[in-house]
Amino acid sequence: MSGRSPQTFEFPAWPQFDETERTGLQRALEQGQWWRIGGSEVDTFEREFAEYHGAPHALAVTNGTHALELALQVLGVGPGTEVIVPAFTFISSSQAAQRLGAVAVPVDVDLDTYCLDPVAVESALTPRTRAIMPVHMAGHFADMDALQKLSADSGVPLIQDAAHAHGARWRGQKVGELGSIAAFSFQNGKLMTAGEGGAVLFPDAEQYEAAFLRHSCGRPRTDRRYFHGTSGSNFRLNEFSASVLRAQLGRLAGQIDTREQRWPLLESLLAEVPGVVPQSRDERNDRNPHYMAMFRVPELGEERRNALVDALVERGLPAFVGFRAIYRSDGFWETCAPDLSVDELARRCPNSEALTRDSIWLHHRTLLGTEQQMHDIASVIAETVAAA
Template sequence: MRTAPFPDWPQFDDSERAAVVRALDQGSWWRHGGKEVDLFEEEFAEFHDAPAALAVTNGSHALELALEVIGLRPGDEVIVPAYTFIATSTAVQRRGGIPVPVDVDPVTFCLDPAGLEAVVTERTRAVIPVHIGGHIADMGAITAWADPRGITVIQDAAQAHGARWRGRGLGQLGSMATFSFQETKVLTAGEGGALLLPTEESYEDARTRHNCGRARDLSLRTASSNYRMPELTGAVLRVQLGRLAAQTEQRERRHEKLAAALSGIPGIIPQGRDERCTVNPHYMTMFVLDPGELGGLDRDTVAHALLAEGIPAFGGNPAIHRTEAFWTARTGDESVEDIARRCPNAERLGHRGLMIPHQVLLGGDQEIDDVVEGVAKVLAELPRSGAGQP
């Protein structure tokens, strides 16, 4: 249906080239000999209304470092959404903890606070809400539940750069937040990550730990690892950060049109929006195939058909308990089916969810119209077979 390419990603120009040369000309390419990473941290923290930010090697390491900072011990439990990319639960397991999946909200696809009380135990140390697709989880309810119980909240904001909750940046929500700058993200340098820290004390602790346990006076304070971001990465991210607000504004406008049009197609249920999420960068336009309308239509078949029509579309992540990786490290006593029974929304998303990448929203009206036309065509023309997935 469409042969013209959609907007490229990443987007860059001579500004990134100049930034890389500037970093090279410093003569030192690691953060302790240059200034690009330091400046990026300051700018990233300000952009998110945070007291401080720490740049690290990637988003997975950002999560692991956050868990190290809170002192997660082997056997501690951490509540995570059943529907998220596997790195959220893997970070817990790599620190020796036990990830405990809970269901997600059927409208926003983010962690559902209503499921927290059913899984909390005396071993629960933290909860990691994921701001899926750029939509912020219900931080008010999650924090109100966690704080009286002494449970730490860590925001997984790998998909939510620049998102705002009731007009406030993620750094104003009173908890650590972790980010990824991997190639597909709305802010990217190919790889990289960051943490927002709520206090100066937590920043200094994280900074020591990300530097092999070495404090500012070079004394070795604790056993940790090397999570430092190189200067060239920091230089590229500074330029990319300067574009993010304008790109987000455009994505917000285009997404409103795309979501409204998709919701008019029988069998399509787009990700909804909590009005308290006042800015969403729309890392993905997410929607679900309604089994009531499209019960005999396989999600992966739809995704392949859309790609064949020239429309970029991908099947959603499987629920984490449906991956082999989840079970190769420490878990609780529940079986796959035990978790599946109490996480029906995650099951539905894992089986029937589809994603359109954010760069589509950087196009014009024609790009939006073509996506809608492509989805409608595929759903109308693909044959049904069997009862389909749940």
């Protein structure tokens, strides 16, 4: 297997598209209204996306970061409040709260699933906590049983960062059936995409209507005299993006089926590689869309991990380093950071520290490949890790 060229791996391309997207774009073009007020594509996509995820209401927005920001604002997050977020996540999770003037409080994650640790969350609750944001890392649900109980006992609402979790299920329940707000991303690498875009699922009409106002500059649908009912911004999705997302949603289930077949094979193969520990799975997460194929190489260290990823890329794998703990980026400290030092947060978040140093992920299009390609992936990883 040594000496493979980058051309050896011919994984399915991403994004994927066919005549369905072309037809949708033509349909949006010819309807004569290219924004959601007056058009039909965004409205239709919202209904279809909400139904697919078991939610009463969905609101399409400009991107996943705006989806989080809008959802937090609906929950009353702002100056003087705190939002608990995983320390190990993409930084949008914390920045959405910080841009509203709230303090983002990083807490540690579980070292097996890479998702928010409920025990750490409970320790971080204060009278100022206004929301708890579990991130369903790589498509794997956070422990929603424990987090829902904690939310009920404390009165602090959950907001699911479901940017990786399109089509996921927890104990048979879809994301929108869990009774809390959930935010999604349709950025170019996500499980369904229009290049950019986002959506928020709401469990009740009151929250949805409040969000609609704020995502459209505070202006009611029928307003003709510029009576803006609340503050807000322009987070409206356009009709062209919605038409593409309708097509993307139509093939999502089949893609998840394929990834659910491939990951158990790849996971078992990676688990046999000395020094490699794949992301594990809580069996209550009975449908995982696998946004990323994630694994660790413990004790390798960040510098050697980075070199390992470079070597995997040279061998033709779409490999990436894992997220950096959010408090280890300068952007986290620019505004509304907790009154703790980096070292103090690191001591509180040992698992996030480990993942910062040693986690690696492969693009989900690898899991759309063949069974043989899973064996080839594992062989290349084994050879490259041994060389490292």
